[in-house]
Amino acid sequence: xxxxxxxxxxxxxxxxxxxxxxxxxxxxxxxxxxxxxxxxxxxxxxxxxxxxxxxxxxxxxxxxxxxxxxxxxxxxxxxxxxxxxxxxxxxxxxxxxxxxxxxxxxxxxxxxxxxxxxxxxxxxxxxxxxxxxxxxxxxxxxxxxxxxxxxxxxxxxxxxxxxxxxxxxxxxxxxxxxxxxxxxxxxxxxxxxxxxxxxxxxxxxxxxxxxxxxxxxxxxxxxxxxxxxxxxxxxxxxxxxxxxxxxxxxxxxxxxxxxxxxxxxxxxxxxxxxxxxxxxxx
Amino acid sequence: xxxxxxxxxxxxxxxxxxxxxxxxxxxxxxxxxxxxxxxxxxxxxxxxxxxxxxxxxxxxxxxxxxxxxxxxxxxxxxxxxxxxxxxxxxxxxxxxxxxxxxxxxxxxxxxxxxxxxxxxxxxxxxxxxxxxxxxxxxxxxxxxxxxxxxxxxxxxxxxxxxxxxxxxxxxxxxxxxxxxxxxxxxxxxxxxxxxxxxxxxxxxxxxxxxxxxxxxxxxxxxxxxxxxxxxxxxxxxxxxxxxxxxxxxxxxxxxxxxxxxxxxxxxxxxxxxxxxxxxxxxxxxxxxxxxxxxxxxxxxxxxxxxxxx
Amino acid sequence: xxxxxxxxxxxxxxxxxxxxxxxxxxxxxxxxxxxxxxxxxxxxxxxxxxxxxxxxxxxxxxxxxxxxxxxxxxxxxxxxxxxxxxxxxxxxxxxxxxxxxxxxxxxxxxxxxxxxxxxxxxxxxxxxxxxxxxxxxxxxxxxxxxxxxxxxxxxxxxxxxxxxxxxxxxxxxxxxxxxxxxxxxxxxxxxxxxxxxxxxxxxxxxxxxxxxxxxxxxxxxxxxxxxxxxxxxxxxxxxxxxxxxxxxxxxxxxxxxxxxxxxxxxxxxxxxxxxxxxxxxxxxxxxxxxx
Numbered sequence: 052x053x054x055x056x057x058x059x060x061x062x063x064x065x066x067x068x069x070x071x072x073x074x075x076x077x078x079x080x081x082x083x084x085x086x087x088x089x090x091x092x093x094x095x096x097x098x099x100x101x102x103x104x105x106x107x108x109x110x111x112x113x114x115x116x117x118x119x120x121x122x123x124x125x126x127x128x129x130x131x132x133x134x135x136x137x138x139x140x141x142x143x144x145x146x147x148x149x150x151x152x153x154x155x156x157x158x159x160x161x162x163x164x165x166x167x168x169x170x171x172x173x174x175x176x177x178x179x180x181x182x183x184x185x186x187x188x189x190x191x192x193x194x195x196x197x198x199x200x201x202x203x204x205x206x207x208x209x210x211x212x213x214x215x216x217x218x219x220x221x222x223x224x225x226x227x228x229x230x231x232x233x234x235x236x237x238x239x240x241x242x243x244x245x246x247x248x249x250x251x252x253x254x255x256x257x258x259x260x261x262x263x264x265x266x267x268x269x270x271x272x273x274x275x276x277x278x279x280x281x282x283x284x285x286x287x288x289x290x291x292x293x294x295x296x297x298x299x300x301x302x303x304x305x306x307x308x309x310x311x312x313x314x315x316x317x318x319x320x321x322x323x324x325x326x327x328x329x330x331x332x333x
Numbered sequence: 334x335x336x337x338x339x340x341x342x343x344x345x346x347x348x349x350x351x352x353x354x355x356x357x358x359x360x361x362x363x364x365x366x367x368x369x370x371x372x373x374x375x376x377x378x379x380x381x382x383x384x385x386x387x388x389x390x391x392x393x394x395x396x397x398x399x400x401x402x403x404x405x406x407x408x409x410x411x412x413x414x415x416x417x418x419x420x421x422x423x424x425x426x427x428x429x430x431x432x433x434x435x436x437x438x439x440x441x442x443x444x445x446x447x448x449x450x451x452x453x454x455x456x457x458x459x460x461x462x463x464x465x466x467x468x469x470x471x472x473x474x475x476x477x478x479x480x481x482x483x484x485x486x487x488x489x490x491x492x493x494x495x496x497x498x499x500x501x502x503x504x505x506x507x508x509x510x511x512x513x514x515x516x517x518x519x520x521x522x523x524x525x526x527x528x529x530x531x532x533x534x535x536x537x538x539x540x541x542x543x544x545x546x547x548x549x550x551x552x553x554x555x556x557x558x559x560x561x562x563x564x565x566x567x568x569x570x571x572x573x574x575x576x577x578x579x580x581x582x583x584x585x586x587x588x589x590x591x592x593x594x595x596x597x598x599x600x601x602x603x604x605x606x607x608x609x610x611x612x613x614x615x616x617x618x619x620x621x622x623x624x625x626x627x628x629x630x631x632x633x634x635x636x637x638x639x640x641x642x
Numbered sequence: 643x644x645x646x647x648x649x650x651x652x653x654x655x656x657x658x659x660x661x662x663x664x665x666x667x668x669x670x671x672x673x674x675x676x677x678x679x680x681x682x683x684x685x686x687x688x689x690x691x692x693x694x695x696x697x698x699x700x701x702x703x704x705x706x707x708x709x710x711x712x713x714x715x716x717x718x719x720x721x722x723x724x725x726x727x728x729x730x731x732x733x734x735x736x737x738x739x740x741x742x743x744x745x746x747x748x749x750x751x752x753x754x755x756x757x758x759x760x761x762x763x764x765x766x767x768x769x770x771x772x773x774x775x776x777x778x779x780x781x782x783x784x785x786x787x788x789x790x791x792x793x794x795x796x797x798x799x800x801x802x803x804x805x806x807x808x809x810x811x812x813x814x815x816x817x818x819x820x821x822x823x824x825x826x827x828x829x830x831x832x833x834x835x836x837x838x839x840x841x842x843x844x845x846x847x848x849x850x851x852x853x854x855x856x857x858x859x860x861x862x863x864x865x866x867x868x869x870x871x872x873x874x875x876x877x878x879x880x881x882x883x884x885x886x887x888x889x890x891x892x893x894x895x896x897x898x899x900x901x902x903x904x905x906x907x908x909x910x911x912x913x914x915x916x917x918x919x920x921x922x923x924x925x926x927x928x929x930x931x932x933x
Contacts, residue, residue, distance in 0.1 A: 131823060163825065370758055376777060468908075
């Protein structure tokens, strides 16, 4: 093993002892044989796993393996793309997210998302955070909600004197924390993060990772990352995705291995996982 | 050792609490807005062709399209539309002699010769030409151009196809220039660089490389300009004349299809009379001509977009 | 054969002349346009500026050019401008939102809708006049009233507003929409609270420019009954004239003084249009966001 991996693994084994044993984990999502195709081309297939409450779960894998597609299944954001078809089941607290009559709006109230490139609305800082509560009818004690969300996102001290300033005047890292605050303001149960730090500098990245540690006390977090060290640092469970080729050469994403992070990085069961985490490919 | 199902934080309800009527209402309202444009087209077609068909029940369409005498108010009336069509075409040809070569020339200058700053200043200024109301151009034709033509010795009267045509040509210059310039700007720089590297002059590159590459957009601009010339009313109403005249001499006064429609439509022509219906017969003819030309132009524009985008 | 200094100079004098002539032709093309514009403006101003006075603004037209004014026409044009904005903005923006946010592009009827709007933008203005004459004036018997003129100009200008509004809506980045959807907003909430506010400067610019074009139109108004001799001030359901129509009427008179009056009225019309266009461009420069 390389020196970096050795250092990380010491840290990992320490944290592995912190993970609750399997019988104490609570399942939030139960994914069964999930597949996504765009206009007939399968982007992802046969994914089955369980997401546990108050865990940080990371999806890693080479580009094109469908991890972003997969995370978007959890909040129905794939539904905005014409031609996207989702097969299989995602049970959220026992209810199928893709059952009949499920309203995407209700799903998104409970399952929020932070995007790769910070996308603050072209409004004031206050209005950005207040947007979610306003459209969902949670307008009582709005100021308190905004303050609490900004505090949880570790941004309150930096912006409390300029809530009316444009959100676009913030730095990249601050904008991303604003997007996190915006997401928190609607009080979701789950937070999905699609490569939340890949557009940020290393210092801002560290702050986001620290934030994930704090937030997981109250929320369940799923994060997509292409940065393995990041996954090793923040995630409790890690799912490794890869690409298979079909007969006609089409590329489809599949789930290769899903386990505690420490195990994925030190003793992976699948050779493909081992190749990826040791940098032999990907 | 199985895992436990987590309890939902509140009673879980993934269905919408109530059907979102508002969203459906919004969609219907917006679709109705869009429907207005459909209704407009249907309205135009009905307004033109229903009375036109009635007209052609009384007047033979052959006589209409081939007759050279337009005198709907005479006894006996004649309904040959050719004088009006000739008037329109005469003015259009005069306009084309101005807007096509010089519009293209302006486009070549802007695209191949001007630097970016010049282009940024000149192009909007050219648009001003396009923004002047046509009635003002009509005034200009009557009070400035016609006297000048007379000054240089041409035997033109107060009204002439030439005067109206020249002014119309200048008015359409920005149309040709703008669309042609867009089309030329879309030609990749590599094509020019390749030719320059072989030692071609700018004249050669412009005429032998760029224009052929941009030809469909350029032709589209010509067709569009001609279509606009055919449909133009005020310049010809003011400066070309009010009497139908079956002639190919641009120095004479002529009446175009549009001028006839405007002149007749203004008056208190009794609804349902044959004279009233002439408005629609001529209007339908005009509409068909411009519609066909617009279709061609749109097709050509789409082709030039496809090639390079 | 050794290369000598100066052998790089073009040894094709004919080529040089062709180049110069060609360049001259190109310059002449531009000069033709601008010189005509200049001559037009000079002609109008020199002839008319002396008569741009209170009489022009406050007096009704009359057979005597010395006391004739264009007050009814000016008021009507302003009135039409207000009505145009009131009518075209909701209809145009509504259609644009439908096409950009709600309509499924694959459906044939939506594609037909788009083609239809493109075609309507190219129909000669007098055909809109015929439409108005047949349906509004005679058909439903509205008569030759200001409202009919406003409605017809609305239809004439609508395709332009729709196209401008679509561009403005399309320019709003998708990441904003995704962020709003991810928070649980419904489609209308996303459109009304995020997309439209962001697209407003572009929509405003486009609408004002389109209205300015509409106010310069004469032919449709002639057919819809803008009378050429109106001496009372306009009301919504009353007979009317408009500035371009008044200009046309004065230009058509043989007497020299009426030409001068026409020039004066043209100055006023150009002034109104210039103000509108300048406002639109100011809005664009000040408020439009570069994403």
